Amino acid sequence: MTETLLLWIEWFPDLVGGLVISLQVTALGLIFGMPGGLALSIGARSRSKSVRWLTIAVTEIARGTPVLILLQLVYYGLPSIHLTFSSFVSACIALAICTAGYTSEIFRSGLEGVHHGQREAASSLGLTGYDKYRYVILPQAMRISTPPLLGFSILMLQASSLAFTIALPEITSQAYNIGSNTFRYTSALLLAGILFIAICGPATIGIGVLERKLDLHSRKTS
Numbered sequence: 001m002t003e004t005l006l007l008w009i010e011w012f013p014d015l016v017g018g019l020v021i022s023l024q025v026t027a028l029g030l031i032f033g034m035p036g037g038l039a040l041s042i043g044a045r046s047r048s049k050s051v052r053w054l055t056i057a058v059t060e061i062a063r064g065t066p067v068l069i070l071l072q073l074v075y076y077g078l079p080s081i082h083l084t085f086s087s088f089v090s091a092c093i094a095l096a097i098c099t100a101g102y103t104s105e106i107f108r109s110g111l112e113g114v115h116h117g118q119r120e121a122a123s124s125l126g127l128t129g130y131d132k133y134r135y136v137i138l139p140q141a142m143r144i145s146t147p148p149l150l151g152f153s154i155l156m157l158q159a160s161s162l163a164f165t166i167a168l169p170e171i172t173s174q175a176y177n178i179g180s181n182t183f184r185y186t187s188a189l190l191l192a193g194i195l196f197i198a199i200c201g202p203a204t205i206g207i208g209v210l211e212r213k214l215d216l217h218s219r220k221t222s
Contacts, residue, residue, distance in 0.1 A: 008191050011178050015188075018171035019195050021088070025170065026157045028092040033099025034149070040104035041111060042133075055104075062101025067159045070094035075166040091163040091170075095156055102152060110145035111137065147211040154200050154207075161196075171195060 043055030065073075075090040085093065114137050122136040164173035175192040179185030 004187055007182075007184065007187060011188060011191060014174045014178065015171055015192055015195055018169060018174035018192075019199070021168065022157060022160045022163075022170040022172075023199075025088065025091045025095060025163060025168070026153070026160045029095025029099050029156060029160075030153055032092065033096035034103050036096065036100030037103030038107050040100060041107035044104065044108055045111065059101050059104050062097050063105075064101075065098075067094060067098050068162050068165065070097055071162060071166050087163065087166045087168040090166055091160065091168050094163075095160065098159070099152075099156060103149060106145050106148045106152065107141065109148075110141035110143075113144040114140045143214060147207055147214065150203070150207045150210070154203055157200065158196065 040055050040059050043051055044059065046052045046055070071091060071094045074085065074093045075087060078085065078090075118136055118140065119132065122132040127135065160170060161172040163170050164176060167173070171192050172189075175188040176185075178188040182188070
């Protein structure tokens with residue numbers, strides 16, 4: 001046990017460096033993917049049948065394609081059409097596509113969760129369609145969507161570990177490198193898992209607390 005702890009201390013800087021890269025990739029994937037998800041959710045509610053069906057098709061493709069396949073397509077597939085990205089950028093693009101597909105459903109549920117009376121009140125005030133979304137519908141939809149969006153963010157952090165397949169030096173890749181050099185795969189991967197838990201565990205608890213507070217606030221204002 002003492003030997004393992006000493007090895008963990010030795011490996012800790014490399015794994016933390018990999019964790020930082022995992023967090024960066026996840027953050028960028030969410031930052032660029034969530035606006036896409038919001039746009040898809042609004043498009044799915046469009047009165048235009050062509051826009052609605054196109055949006056649904058894009059959403060289903062993004063949701064139905066595994067993250068691992070998206071990573072491979074972006075990193076290895078796009079160079080065939082003269083689009084070459086680094087492993088970091090490729091991972092961000094793949095996670096953004098996945099994020100857009102899945103968060104579109106979260107945003108759609110949030111938009112549908114806004115009471116119809118709020119829409120009628122906005123119309124009675126003479127607000128345009130854009131202003132209704134901006135000042136009335138979206139703020140309430142975001143409050144409804146925030147807990148599931150945060151929960152999805154944790155899943156994306158975990159999914160970022162798949163980026164080791166495109167040579168991104170994130171935490172899983174660092175753990176495999178340590179294991180290949182020392183033949184102590186179990187210890188290296190266990191430490192990587194502990195670091196993931198150190199991030200995801202408190203975040204999950206915090207999301208639960210936030211969800212209860214938002215639910216309590218909704219009951220008070222209803």
